[in-house]
Amino acid sequence: MSRLANVKKSIARSQLWTAFFRHGYPDTDRNRVLVIMSNVLLHLHPVKVRKSGVKMKYTWCAGGLSFFLFLLETITGLLLMFYYRPTIEYAYVDIIDLREQVPLGIMRELHRWGAHAMVIAVWVHMFRVFMTGSYKPPREFNWNVGVILLVLTLLLSFTGYLLPWDQLAIWAITVGSNMARATPFLGHEGPGAALLRVGDVSLVHIGDDVRFALLGGRFVGAGTLLRFYVLHCVAIPLIAGFGMAIHFWRVRKDGGISGPL
Amino acid sequence: MDLFKEQVNRLFEPATFIGLSTVGFFMLVYSRRVWSTTSFWVGNVVLTLFFGLSALDPNFNKVITKPDNIPILIMVYTAWWTLWLSMNQAITNDQRMELGLPPDEQEDSGKKVWAWPDLVYTELLAMLLVGGLLVIWSIFLKAPLEEPANIADSPNPSKAPWYFLGLQEMLVYYDPWLAGVVFPGLIVVGLMAIPFIDFNPLGNGYFTFRARKFAITWFLFGYIVLWVVLIFLGTFLRGPNWNFYGPYEYWDPHKLEALVNINLSEYFWIKWFQQPLPSNWMIREIPGFVATLAYFSVVGFVLTKTYLKQMHQQMTTIRYGILMTLFLSMMALPLKMLLRWFFDLKYVIAIPEYFFNI
Numbered sequence: 001m002s003r004l005a006n007v008k009k010s011i012a013r014s015q016l017w018t019a020f021f022r023h024g025y026p027d028t029d030r031n032r033v034l035v036i037m038s039n040v041l042l043h044l045h046p047v048k049v050r051k052s053g054v055k056m057k058y059t060w061c062a063g064g065l066s067f068f069l070f071l072l073e074t075i076t077g078l079l080l081m082f083y084y085r086p087t088i089e090y091a092y093v094d095i096i097d098l099r100e101q102v103p104l105g106i107m108r109e110l111h112r113w114g115a116h117a118m119v120i121a122v123w124v125h126m127f128r129v130f131m132t133g134s135y136k137p138p139r140e141f142n143w144n145v146g147v148i149l150l151v152l153t154l155l156l157s158f159t160g161y162l163l164p165w166d167q168l169a170i171w172a173i174t175v176g177s178n179m180a181r182a183t184p185f186l187g188h189e190g191p192g193a194a195l196l197r198v199g200d201v202s203l204v205h206i207g208d209d210v211r212f213a214l215l216g217g218r219f220v221g222a223g224t225l226l227r228f229y230v231l232h233c234v235a236i237p238l239i240a241g242f243g244m245a246i247h248f249w250r251v252r253k254d255g256g257i258s259g260p261l
Numbered sequence: 262m263d264l265f266k267e268q269v270n271r272l273f274e275p276a277t278f279i280g281l282s283t284v285g286f287f288m289l290v291y292s293r294r295v296w297s298t299t300s301f302w303v304g305n306v307v308l309t310l311f312f313g314l315s316a317l318d319p320n321f322n323k324v325i326t327k328p329d330n331i332p333i334l335i336m337v338y339t340a341w342w343t344l345w346l347s348m349n350q351a352i353t354n355d356q357r358m359e360l361g362l363p364p365d366e367q368e369d370s371g372k373k374v375w376a377w378p379d380l381v382y383t384e385l386l387a388m389l390l391v392g393g394l395l396v397i398w399s400i401f402l403k404a405p406l407e408e409p410a411n412i413a414d415s416p417n418p419s420k421a422p423w424y425f426l427g428l429q430e431m432l433v434y435y436d437p438w439l440a441g442v443v444f445p446g447l448i449v450v451g452l453m454a455i456p457f458i459d460f461n462p463l464g465n466g467y468f469t470f471r472a473r474k475f476a477i478t479w480f481l482f483g484y485i486v487l488w489v490v491l492i493f494l495g496t497f498l499r500g501p502n503w504n505f506y507g508p509y510e511y512w513d514p515h516k517l518e519a520l521v522n523i524n525l526s527e528y529f530w531i532k533w534f535q536q537p538l539p540s541n542w543m544i545r546e547i548p549g550f551v552a553t554l555a556y557f558s559v560v561g562f563v564l565t566k567t568y569l570k571q572m573h574q575q576m577t578t579i580r581y582g583i584l585m586t587l588f589l590s591m592m593a594l595p596l597k598m599l600l601r602w603f604f605d606l607k608y609v610i611a612i613p614e615y616f617f618n619i
Contacts, residue, residue, distance in 0.1 A: 051369040130480055157424065
């Protein structure tokens with residue numbers, strides 16, 4: 001018994017152990033402070049939180065789950081990128097391969113259902129924040145960041161929808177992006193676009209309007225697939241990640257989870 | 262049974278369905294008794310009975326079992342649960358405050374607890390639960406994969422991803438430049454403007470309904486009726502050619518719907534004044550311009566004397582103007598629906614020469 005205790009003690013005091021675990025198990029006040037302060041992920045939290053704010057019935061965990069689902073999407077998406085090539089020759093067959101050849105593969109399922117769940121989680125989070133009036137001063141700015149993150153979530157899901165390159169994908173994106181041709185002034189079928197002309201030359205036409213820029217062509221094709229792939233895997237996650245950093249930091253600066261004043 | 266199904270189909274016609282949803286919505290929001298535990302379960306049973314029994318119908322089954330429509334089922338239940346959860350707590354708090362007690366959250370908002378374990382473990386459990394459910398969902402339901410993309414073969418109906426189907430449903434009533442660009446833009450701008458319009462200091466950090474009646478009612482109206490209900494409609498009740506199909510109706514691509522809608526200018530010049538349409542669009546569309554301007558100015562003004570009298574006195578003119586612009590833009594959707602259903606109105610302003618139709 002005392003020998004076992006000695007072994008435990010010497011492990012806990014070893015250089016290797018103390019390099020990774022800088023404090024004991026968080027069952028004392030001192031260690032509960034240290035665990036939050038010394039861990040890069042946990043230090044998103046304050047050391048102490050309002051008791052009313054940690055209740056499930058108040059926050060519904062919706063914001064935390066939105067972040068969790070974002071991380072899940074990042075990891076599963078990264079694994080999918082090993083198998084998937086964003087060209088019209090390969091995209092569809094790579095998805096078939098993923099289904100037929102990868103043993104026990106549920107990464108695509110996790111990624112797709114996780115994406116739907118994330119859209120719902122973000123809505124629920126916004127709904128909760130509204131119903132508790134948590135957008136009110138001093139949190140107006142963070143509500144705005146949140147609205148942008150909501151839009152980014154929808155854009156992430158929308159750009160990802162095209163990548164399997166099946167009928168479902170291409171026509172959903174065709175319907176969705178057809179709206180862009182009617183953008184006022186910037187779309188070739190939008191009100192006011194006909195006014196933007198120099199002499200006989202119209203400045204906004206089917207070959208250079210906002211829809212063309214989005215699709216990289218006149219219709220959903222190879223250019224669109226590459227564009228949406230880059231937006232989906234690199235551009236939007238980067239912007240969203242940056243937005244989340246601001247969002248979480250602002251939550252802390254504005255006094256943590258909201259509560260009655 | 263068929264007769265019954267036909268009656269249900271009729272109940273889901275857009276005018277009836279959206280109308281009933283709106284009436285039901287206001288009855289829910291304004292009756293305090295509804296938000297009891299009993300009604301939570303009643304709501305769940307009603308929803309489950311509807312979806313469960315409907316799934317027995319082959320036509321409804323075809324739509325609901327599409328893998329990408331499962332999230333809509335989750336959305337419908339989540340919308341009900343979260344609505345109930347927030348309103349239940351709001352009513353409880355309102356009752357407490359009537360008795361002179363602070364809101365429930367106040368009781369222990371002064372106390373602080375350690376993030377480890379109180380917060381960290383809740384988060385861990387929530388993550389495990391949702392992660393586990395996702396794994397189960399993924400094992401039992403394969404992600405959809407249809408035929409390879411073919412630009413020459415457009416499916417009928419072609420639908421946007423499910424979360425945009427409310428916007429696609431708006432296309433029935435408004436042209437793409439409004440339904441697809443301006444209104445979505447206004448939704449985003451409007452959401453961002455909320456904290457700067459809502460000057461009411463009450464209800465910050467706790468659930469309440471009484472102290473924030475206006476804000477909550479109209480936010481919920483936009484969220485529940487104009488977003489969730491329209492997504493439901495766009496998914497389950499719109500078939501080939503975006504025609505209406507009852508939940509138990511076969512999606513017959515040859516179903517014809519007569520297009521009898523006419524423009525306000527035609528009403529004005531031809532029907533009322535028995536004259537040909539003026540060839541100059543500026544003269545032709547005068548009634549539409551007047552109607553649109555009147556809608557945005559007169560209605561806002563009338564509200565300052567009636568429904569929003571008190572609120573208007575406490576707001577600056579600019580703030581009130583922004584509130585009205587956003588509010589009336591939102592209400593333009595149900596208004597156009599009513600005009601379409603009752604008067605077959607196509608456009609208020611129709612200038613196809615410049616793709617400018619409202």
